Amino acid sequence: MTTATVPLLEFDSLRVTLPLGGTQRTVIHRVDLALAAGSAVGLVGESGSGKSLTARSVLGLLPEGARIEGDVRFDGASVPAMRQAELRTLRSRHAAMVFQDPRTHINPLRTVGDFLTEALVSVRREPRAQAEAKVVALLREVHVADAERRMRQRPSELSGGLLQRVMIASALAVEPRLLLADEPTTALDVTTQAEVMAIIDEARENRGLTLLFITHDLALAAAVCDRIAVMYAGHLVEELPARRLVGDAAHRYTRALLASRPDPTVPDARLRAVDGRPLSAFEAGPGCPFAPRCAAAQELCHRERPEPRAVADGRAACHFPHAVDPQAVDLDAVDPHAADTERTAR
Amino acid sequence: MTDIPVLEVEGLTKRFGEHTAVDGVSLRLASGESLAVVGESGSGKTTTARMITGLESISSGTVTMGGRPLPGPRARTAERLAFARRIQMVFQDPYTSLDRHQRIGDGIAEVLARHAPLHGAELTRRRDELLDQVGLDRRQADSRPRHLSGGQRQRAAIARALAVEPELLVLDEAVAALDVSVQAQIVNLLAEIRGQRPISYLFITHDLGIVPHLCERVVVMREGRIVEAGPTAEVLTDPRDPYTRDLIDSVPRPGWKPRRRT
Missing domain, CATH: 3.40.50.300 (P-loop containing nucleotide triphosphate hydrolases)
Incomplete structure (x- = not known):
């Protein structure tokens, strides 16, 4: 502040x-x-x-x-x-x-x-x-x-x-x-x-x-x-300026949510599901609450709850936040999901 | 694939007293095709969907499936059962459409015993196959609906509908009540099922966002009438009717700002 x-x-x-x-x-x-x-x-x-x-x-x-x-x-x-x-x-x-x-x-x-x-x-x-x-x-x-x-x-x-x-x-x-x-x-x-x-x-x-x-x-x-x-399972997991949401969301959950609702007027925008269901706050284990559904989760994520950390002019509580290419920031045309591992629902 | 459409609806009309809820709706659905309403x-x-599935009486117009008319109010049980094997429906809220006292697996087995009809090991094998296909495990199969999440309940409702191997699945706002991250799972599941077997979808929705992922064609309804119909990509990117345009412009997306019309 x-x-x-x-x-x-x-x-x-x-x-x-x-x-x-x-x-x-x-x-x-x-x-x-x-x-x-x-x-x-x-x-x-x-x-x-x-x-x-x-x-x-x-x-x-x-x-x-x-x-x-x-x-x-x-x-x-x-x-x-x-x-x-x-x-x-x-x-x-x-x-x-x-x-x-x-x-x-x-x-x-x-x-x-x-x-x-x-x-x-x-x-x-x-x-x-x-x-x-x-x-x-x-x-x-x-x-x-x-x-x-x-x-x-x-x-x-x-x-x-x-x-x-x-x-x-x-x-x-x-x-x-x-x-x-x-x-x-x-x-x-x-x-x-x-x-x-x-x-x-x-x-x-x-x-x-x-x-x-x-x-x-x-x-x-x-x-x-x-x-x-x-918010996810009782935790505030990310906070950032609205204009940077689509391009620069750092938390894996934010990115997964964005990919679940692509723009209907963009042809071939792919729908990417997240496995599992949203947890209630009281079900969250000791680690990151999103870890059980996260494609990028590592052993650390299941063990230790991530503290909110500054990411640019926002914050994210994620051990392995999505890295944003500084060159690509602010380009509307950039596919924000290109670097994500693709997951499909069963 | 045959030339006979799976579903043909002509001039379908529903009047409730003075009010005309559905006014001369005509639809055609080819085998394996998916159409969004x-x-x-x-x-x-929804009234259109309910008339097509026989849950609502028809004021005028016709519904034919594979060239045969919908069984009327005087139809015999055998005729109704035969019709039910061709068309199944999945509702918005699986909690009210599943029997809350019945375990999920038993609900599917019941349908198989009645319609397939299968018995013993054969029935169990088919039940497990269906559960597996919709992504439900043993523990969930042994659960009652209230112990499952919304997405799992909707998977159960889909498995139950698929048990009779219908030619047409009518999905009435089937993903509307689900969390955003779960909606995509069910949409992908439906797309996957259609890739594996000959089945047609009539997908009733207020949500344009999901339509491109599931339907090749779309009709837009307003005040009981179809105002626009065409291939999904065309209708969504180049709508002809002002109402369709309004509908598309109202969907929040990056860069979108809400606007007042009045």
Whole structure:
């Protein structure tokens, strides 16, 4: 870190265990990550990687019985150390979250208008008329046509894409500094996804928001974020600038993920599968969590967990990171997988 | 290879009351060919697949397999069984499509005993062959679905479908619920299976990314109708219909930026 300013959000050796099946199981092994104010970071991972729990730890929304080691700091203040009143202030004024399935986070019996004004009227004590005017403006900001009519409708009358825009408007209503978006477009069609992401991107730009975007889609994260952080089995395995992702990803897992989803419009782009399945954090052995699936794994990888190390202007926790030819850096045409050993699924 | 298509669908239509979910869809699938049906939610792609497999009644239009019509609601059991041996379906969520009380291996053996029909050592040999082909080991064969990962369950569903040696496999969003790194395994497995035996795929998906790896031809559906059809490479690189273009432009890829249409 070269800047002296405090990051808006900082995970400092975060480790989380949960009581599962009678024992305390590790769900996040180690996350170190700093988000400068106004930046956008994509936290990418598959199921069981711990990406959603990492996001939830920011709002103190971890499940009952969770034990936290290390720290999560919002604007320098430790979230695990916050009292209930401080947590409420954090959630109602400073940080807002948008979830994957809007329908499970909105009361189906109340109108969209009730939902949107609730926090403003009951928590922030704003007059109803003022709150209503504010949320109508917000709906327009997220490009909901016919905002007044939508205010009177119930969630069941809105499509998934429209409802997700309502959720974004609701998140923006508290004028947060940080937006946490947990797979906000995963349940949407691909054309709707593009629209919703464009709206989040636009709001971020206009309002100078800091964004932590949780997704399983590397390409989507790279499109709207400045930096990408990749998680696997509860470990943050790589972090690097989004523009360098495709060419320079150093961790073998990041590269394997990229090769599993080639660009559909590039003829003959080969699909390379990774054997095995993603591990859950608690299944990770003593070595590198990705070692059992890694084509480049050596004996050391199975024995010793790699520490995150600096790779160019990023970090990777890999004993044998993919070496990038400095001559080839920044050439879009370079095949990033050329040096990898080819693996096919059985 | 014969000239008779494995599957021929003519003017297939499904009405739910006032709403027309599928509107005059026609498809032709040659022996050994793989066709993708691409569309978003509400496009009618799944309803089309369900009509073809007989899971949904047809409002109008025809479905013929190898020149013979789909058995109607009054068809005898023997006719239905004969049809089931020609066409099999793999669903999005193998957890709900597999019997949760039945061990994976037993589920495959049950299909073999009913349809093949095989007994004793012959049945066991064929079951193990199928398990091996989809990459499941002994331990997994003895497991119940809940003890397997999503990818393993989908392998089991594929093995079960292959047990009857169908001419046509209808795959309805068969890899959509899987993790990215596992999706590629299943797509490669399907490609490999098609390389080993004469089988055709009807691949229903909302995900264009996978289509080039599995299908030679693609049809794009919107609001119950086919808006574009052609060879995959052509449709994906030079789409004619504006909606197809929109669909392709919405797929995140390096250098891509999300854009609003409205």
